[in-house]
Amino acid sequence: MPTFSALSLFSGAGGMDIGVRQAGFEVLACIEVDPHCCQTLRSAIEREGLKTVLFEKDIRQVDPSQLKADLGLQTGELDLLFGGSPCQSFSQAGKHGSLEDERGLLLFEFVRFAKALKPKVIVIEQVKGVLKALDQLGKVGGVCESLIGQIEELGYKLKLQIINSANYGVAQTRERVFIVATESGTCFDFPLPTHGKLDIQFSLFPIKQCTTVGEALKGLGSPSKDKDNQPEDSHIDITPAGDRRRIHGVPEGSFLARELHLPETQRCRLTKKDTTKFRRLSFSKLSLTLRCGEIFFHPIEDRYLTPREYMRIHGYPDNYFLKGPVRGRSGRVRHLDQHRQIANSVPPPVACAIAKEVLEFIAREKVLSKSSRKPFVNV
Numbered sequence: 001m002p003t004f005s006a007l008s009l010f011s012g013a014g015g016m017d018i019g020v021r022q023a024g025f026e027v028l029a030c031i032e033v034d035p036h037c038c039q040t041l042r043s044a045i046e047r048e049g050l051k052t053v054l055f056e057k058d059i060r061q062v063d064p065s066q067l068k069a070d071l072g073l074q075t076g077e078l079d080l081l082f083g084g085s086p087c088q089s090f091s092q093a094g095k096h097g098s099l100e101d102e103r104g105l106l107l108f109e110f111v112r113f114a115k116a117l118k119p120k121v122i123v124i125e126q127v128k129g130v131l132k133a134l135d136q137l138g139k140v141g142g143v144c145e146s147l148i149g150q151i152e153e154l155g156y157k158l159k160l161q162i163i164n165s166a167n168y169g170v171a172q173t174r175e176r177v178f179i180v181a182t183e184s185g186t187c188f189d190f191p192l193p194t195h196g197k198l199d200i201q202f203s204l205f206p207i208k209q210c211t212t213v214g215e216a217l218k219g220l221g222s223p224s225k226d227k228d229n230q231p232e233d234s235h236i237d238i239t240p241a242g243d244r245r246r247i248h249g250v251p252e253g254s255f256l257a258r259e260l261h262l263p264e265t266q267r268c269r270l271t272k273k274d275t276t277k278f279r280r281l282s283f284s285k286l287s288l289t290l291r292c293g294e295i296f297f298h299p300i301e302d303r304y305l306t307p308r309e310y311m312r313i314h315g316y317p318d319n320y321f322l323k324g325p326v327r328g329r330s331g332r333v334r335h336l337d338q339h340r341q342i343a344n345s346v347p348p349p350v351a352c353a354i355a356k357e358v359l360e361f362i363a364r365e366k367v368l369s370k371s372s373r374k375p376f377v378n379v
Helices: 017-022 037-048 064-070 104-118 144-154 211-217 241-247 307-314 338-343 348-371
Strands: 004-009 026-032 054-055 080-082 121-126 159-165 177-184
Touching: 004 017, 017 026, 017 080, 017 348, 026 037, 026 177, 037 054, 037 338, 064 104, 080 104, 080 348, 104 121, 121 348, 144 159, 144 177, 159 338, 177 348, 211 307, 307 338
Parallel strands: 004 026, 004 080, 026 054, 080 121
Antiparallel strands: 121 177, 159 177
């Protein structure tokens, strides 16, 4: 067995997997149902020569006890169980289906796997809406309370924190809930921020200035426009002509609905609440949270940001490549396109920062466990 082992649930495009591997874990297996995400994961496994086993199936059809046997694991041997289940049922931008949406119930798959595997640490990522999500009895916050209660019943101690990706070098304001459960009685500490705004810098503990969109995109040349020959790095412009016309005249960092001087035929039915539709980012600022519903526009060019530019803003390494279709705003696709693969994923730098703390926590616990053993004395 590797020194530090991990199992990835709801792997998506692999953002969280990247960070966990960068921290020093070996991801034994990942489970994902979306075929385009699986293409991305399979490509990464083959390209990097990883030993990770990919299970392309609905997680509800996976027997964790059989998986444990297939991976050659003993109960309690796995170091880290991690992932982020689908967030649509808890998202503030969604229909707030909570547990009435079957995707909301997937959150409790972590309990099923933890019960069978008994990992040393569990890391769960979700949108902030999960904190107030209604349970089946209509109790506010009941979903999170139930999840925590069920994991604690397995003997784990939990710690929860809302983390902004911008505080870990990601060029994006993105707040998500992270739950870390440890089997040890020792308290886990989340990593301290490495980046921040100048107005909150502390001289005693200096941190770096937040990464801007301009810094994240630095060095990328002009994107390809050849839709028939999609480049491997996904730096391709697929903006429809109609959307090019509508974004024209919108200044850097602004959005179409705000620009009342533009023709009404260009603004159409947009209202002042449509702050994320036809939105340009700004080179000098952080990006808004990348979304699945809309694609943000380049700061100064009349086009969408490319999938590669999304990856840069999200903190993906340049040697990681997406697979699957690249669709425009008006394009419909049954499964995830490349922009959505990124927007749905955990930024690798955030995953890495948390996973490093988890690895150090496990290492310390192993040392404490050995030192606490009483030596055998033959009388």
